[in-house]
Amino acid sequence: MDPKRELSSIDLGALVTELNRYEGAKVDKAYRYDEDLIRLKLRDFDRGRVELMIEVGDVKRAHVADAExxxxxxxxxxxxxxxxxxxxxxxxxxxxxxxxxxxxxxFEFARDDENTTLVAELFGQGNVAALDETGAVVGALETVRLKSRTVAPGTQYEYPASRLNPLDVSFGGFERHMRESDSDVVRTLATQLNLGGLYAEEVCTRASVEKETAIAEVTDDQLRALHDALADIADRLRSGDVDPRVYEEVLDGDGGDAAEADSEADDPETRVVDVTPFPLAEHEGLPSVGFDSFNAAVDEYFYRLNRQDETGDDAAPADASASRPDFEEQIAKQERIIEQQTGAIEGFEAQAERERERAELLYANYDLVDEVLSTVQEARANDVPWDEIADTLAAGAERGISAAEAVVDVDGGEGTVTIALDDEDGNATEIELDADAGVEVNADRLYREAKRVEGKKEGAMEAIESTREELEAVKRRKAEWEANEAEDDESASDDENEDEEYETDWLSRSSIPIRSPDDWYERFRWFHTSTGYLVIGGRNADQNEELVKKYMGNHDRFFHTQAHGGPVTLLKAAGPSESADPVDFSEQTLREAAQFAVSHSSDWKDGRGAGDAYMVDPDQVSKTPESGEYIEKGSFVIRGDRTYFEDVPCRVAVGVQCEPVTRAIGGPPSAITDRAAAQVTLEPGMYAQNDAAMMVYRRLKERFADQSFVRKVASADQLQEFLPPGGSDIVD
Structure with missing residues (x-):
């Protein structure tokens, strides 16, 4: 059986539904491979990197491809x-x-200055044409000049003559077209009804009609059965009820088709031959692989087909040539994508901040807002029309009544009142209020909206993880290549940016670009040691359990305090998905991890200036208690010898990092000094956590010329995440 090399009309109908799920993705760049393959690289803020492939040569396909x-x-x-x-x-x-x-x-694309339509012709010789907003051809892979149609730059794009859609035809129309044929059933379905050979045979099989039956001999009941089978396929496509399959064919030892698979074979060699949006009765005898989406199935099918074409089988292609890849360009591309993706995250952050500021303005002007709302509610209770309410407020504004002057708009249809309040800089901020609710309810609505937007930000941050992983993979390949190329080129290190000292005078810059990170560990307590190792700690019993069960590696170190109520603290030898070798951690690294554990324990909360901590290996940590004992959630049994760290100072530093990413950071002072452009050190004291965070925020803000930057990346809320529970005092 020859492998399928072109997608059918039914295949495209199933793909369209899935491709439209990427609506809103932004185009980053376009590429052309050889003569007939177009690649559009997009970024979707929910899914990350999106690779749209359109091929119109011997192989004709259009789908989103896995980055690999x-x-x-x-x-x-x-x-x-x-x-x-x-x-x-x-x-x-x-x-x-x-x-x-x-x-x-x-494919339709919209931009502020111009819209573009990309037409992919996946039939005949194949073609891709770009059209402007008027439908005129801007450019095409191939210029077409036929009697029936023209596709050339400067001319209006002309679609081919319309064809009957067998999935939309009524039974009457279906019967008429079938009866007009002088051929057999399967050929009529394939050509006159435009189904193509495979699906024409599938319809015959599903309808239990012999495919070679002459049309003159087909009964009305058989025509009805054929039409019902077509309708069932149409319904599945419209509803998105797909069950994708990649069909394979078992090969014999010479690479040809095997008449029978050897039941004794442990791993028979196969090749792909077809991909369909749902199982076909016509392929019942072929082995198949199921997929969650038809797009994923199409991608896998053509990826394997390409490998088969290149190597003669389905084995992986040979290694690339020994010429040095352009790692710098690959790294630059990934960094540009990340920078563009983080722009959306910054937008979410700004929007959430605006909603919180608007809620705080309502409370800051509580009496005035309450007067506006009470006035409107009292009038509505007396059945005063909205137009009269608006006129009354306008008249009050003319008389200088403060509450009335704050009203910008009254919308009776929506039941809202819009007011303008001055922020701390004297700028007027408009806030739309639910006229039937009180000040607290309206403020709570704004806070909830801020949380909702922040939830979108978290989703967007997860979406760019694949891009970051790809960037790190390119960096690793570059380092490996250079290490093999010459010993003296091993200076390219993954920690180069991490350990880089601040040479830029960030404090005096009038504008600092924001490069938001997206790291898996940020929901825990965390910091990087002065030697670059990650330390993470639990914020509660649930996270303590999670850290030990999910994130503790064989070569990590487990820290805890002698005092009750400390977090589980892990000194990581590697990331969660990376393999690690045994690490000989320096004494400074170990003491920083111990100080982190002590500072976030009850030692700080109780106002002690120092505390004791111990360290054990992961295999000494157990959830199994001694007989007759009980272990609380988030607690563990430690068996064997411990390494103690005594009189460890309770101190943390909180600061602002400006490169290679911009964010608030916190941890032991010795670990923060070289990473922060500005920092504040704290010890146990009298100020509550939120008050201490505000004090730190103000000190950091006044050190930067770009104060809006500090507000965006290191607000009081963000800084508070790095402060220990309990009271604090600023040391410096």
Missing amino acids: HVADAPGRPPNFAKMLRNRLSGADFVGVEQYEFDRILT
């Missing part, structure tokens, strides 16, 4: 790729449609 299935970018872009970059870079993906029942997909 995408070849490195080609060299200098040809003119078509340059044109796509000029028109699509920064554009939003609006959606994709299948043109009638043809093998044509139209």
Whole structure:
């Protein structure tokens, strides 16, 4: 059986539904490989990196590809790729449609200055054309000049002549088309009804109609059964009820088709032959692999098909040539993507901050806001029309009544009143209020909106994780290549940016670019030691349990305090998905981890200036108590010898990091000094945690010329995350 090399109309119908889930993704760059493969690199703030592949040569396909299935970018872009970059870079993906029942997909992209339609013709010779807002062709892979249609720059794009859509045809129309044929059932379905050979046979099988039956001999009941089978396929496509399959074929020892699979074979060799959005009765005898989405199945199928074409089988292709890859360009590309993705996160942060500030303004002007709302509510209780309420407030404003002067708009249809309040800088901020609710309810609504937006930010941060992982993978490949190339080039280190001293005078800069991090450990207590190792601690019993069960590696170190009520603290030898070798941690690294454990324990909360901590290996930590004993949630049994750290000072430093990322950081002072552009050191004292955080925020803010930067990356709320429970005093 020859492998399928082109997607069918039914395949495209199933793909369109899934591709439209990427609506809103932004185009980063366009590439052209060889003569007939187009790659659009997009970023989706929910899913991260998106690779849209359109191929119109011997293989005809259009789908989103896994990043690992995408070849490195080609060299200098040809003119078509340059044109796509000029028109699509920064554009939003609006959606994709299948043109009638043809093998044509139209991708729509919108940008403030211009919109672009990309038409992918996945039939015949294949073509991709870019159209402007008027439908005129801006550029195309191939110029087409036929009697029936023209596709050329400067002309209006012309679709091929319409074809009957078998999935939409009524039974009457279906019966008429079938009866007009002088061929057999399967050929009529394949050509006159445009189903193609495979799905024409599938419909016959599902309808239990012999495919070679002459149309003249087909009964009305058989026609009805054929139409019902078509309708069932149509319903599955419209509802998205897919059960994708990649079908394989078992090969014999010579690479040919095997008549029978050897039941004794442990691992028979296979090749892919088809991909379908749901199981086909026509392929019942073939082994298949299921997928969660049809797009994923299509991607896997064509990836394996390409490997088969390159190697003659489904084995992995040979290693790339020994020429040095352009690691710098790959790194720069990933960094640009991350910078663009973080722009969206900054937008969410700014929006959440605005909502919180608006809520705080309501409380700061409580009496005035309450007077406005009470006035409106009293009037409505007396059935005063909204127009009269608005007129009364306007008249009050003219007389200089403060509450009335604050009212900007009254919307009776929505039941809202919009007021303007001055912030601490004297700028007027408009706030829309629910006229039926009180000040507290309206403020709570704004706080909840801030939390909702922050939830979107968290989703966006998770979405760029794959891009960051790819960046780190490129950096590792670069380091490995250089290490093998020459011993003296091993200076390229993953910790280079981490240990870099601050040479830029960040405090005096009028504007500091924000580069938000997205690290898996940020929901825990955390810091990086002065030697670059990660230390994480639990914030509660649930996180203590999670750290030990999920994140404690064989070569990590477990820290806890002698005092009751301390967090589980782990000194990590490697990341959660990385393999680690035994590490000989320095004494300074160990003492910093111990100080972190002590500072976040009850030693600080009780006002003690120092405390004791101990360290054990992971295999000494157990959740199994002695017979007859009980262990509370978040607690553990420690067996064996312990290494003690005595009289460890209770001190933390909290500061602002400006490179390589921008964020609030906190931890032992010795670990924070070289990473923070500005920092404040604290010890146990009299100020409550939130008050201490505000004091630190004000001190840090006044040190920077760009005070808005501090507000965005190190607000009092963010700084409070790094402060121990209990009272604190500022040391310096």
